[in-house]
Amino acid sequence: MNGPSNGDLLYSKKQIAGEIRRLAREITIAYAGEELILVVVLKGAFFFAADLARQIQLPLILEFVKLSSYRDMNSTGDVTMTKDVETSLTGKNVLIVEDIVDTGLSLAFLRERLLARGPKSLKICALIDKKERRKIEVKTDFTGLECPGGFLVGYGLDLNEKLRELPAIYELNE
Numbered sequence: 020m021n022g023p024s025n026g027d028l029l030y031s032k033k034q035i036a037g038e039i040r041r042l043a044r045e046i047t048i049a050y051a052g053e054e055l056i057l058v059v060v061l062k063g064a065f066f067f068a069a070d071l072a073r074q075i076q077l078p079l080i081l082e083f084v085k086l087s088s089y090r091d092m093n094s095t096g097d098v099t100m101t102k103d104v105e106t107s108l109t110g111k112n113v114l115i116v117e118d119i120v121d122t123g124l125s126l127a128f129l130r131e132r133l134l135a136r137g138p139k140s141l142k143i144c145a146l147i148d149k150k151e152r153r154k155i156e157v158k159t160d161f162t163g164l165e166c167p168g169g170f171l172v173g174y175g176l177d178l179n180e181k182l183r184e185l186p187a188i189y190e191l192n193e
């Protein structure tokens with residue numbers, strides 16, 4: 020499948036698959052002998068979570084949340100949860116699965132919300148980390164690819180809800 024005409028290939032299908040294999044290995048080792056709840060952040064993390072979950076060698080429960088963020092000119096970000104998990108997280112190992120961390124506002128909000136449920140542990144796995152763009156501190160525990168900036172599409176990442184289905188990740192030109 021061709022990428023967008025106004026974009027350059029940033030991470031190939033092969034490179035993404037390699038990162039996911041590594042992340043799945045790290046997660047499998049970190050939680051050995053334990054059960055794990057993956058909390059997948061819709062919609063962007065949907066392809067990533069589907070590929071990751073099938074490579075983690077642990078008993079998993081899959082849960083989904085959806086966040087909605089209103090961003091004003093200052094990008095202070097006002098995040099709300101429009102879909103919550105459907106199981107109790109109390110006393111459980113919880114791993115948030117995100118496609119990308121950018122300003123950090125979505126994850127900072129979600130982290131607080133989930134911590135309030137009293138999980139045994141709460142960690143974050145993100146495929147892409149745009150560290151330089153943080154507005155609020157959020158650290159990922161399992162990190163795929165670090166990228167400085169630019170607007171990315173494909174493999175779940177969208178431009179106005181489109182281009183999520185591209186199997187690789189492209190950086191759009193200015």
Ligand SMILES: O=P(O)(O)OC[C@H]1O[C@H](OP(=O)(O)OP(=O)(O)O)[C@H](O)[C@@H]1O
Nearest residue numbers: 061062063118119120121122123124125
């Ligand atoms: O670190 P932040 O600046 O908060 O940005 C990262 C979040 O933004 C995108 O989701 P979005 O809210 O656009 O929804 P989507 O996943 O449905 O595309 C992305 O999937 C992350 O969830």
Ligand code: HPA
Nearest residue numbers: 121169170171172176177
């Ligand atoms: O680069 C991006 N692409 C798509 N959605 C996003 N949300 C935060 N950063 C991005």
Ligand SMILES: [Mg+2]
Nearest residue numbers: 060061062063
């Ligand atoms: Mg998202």
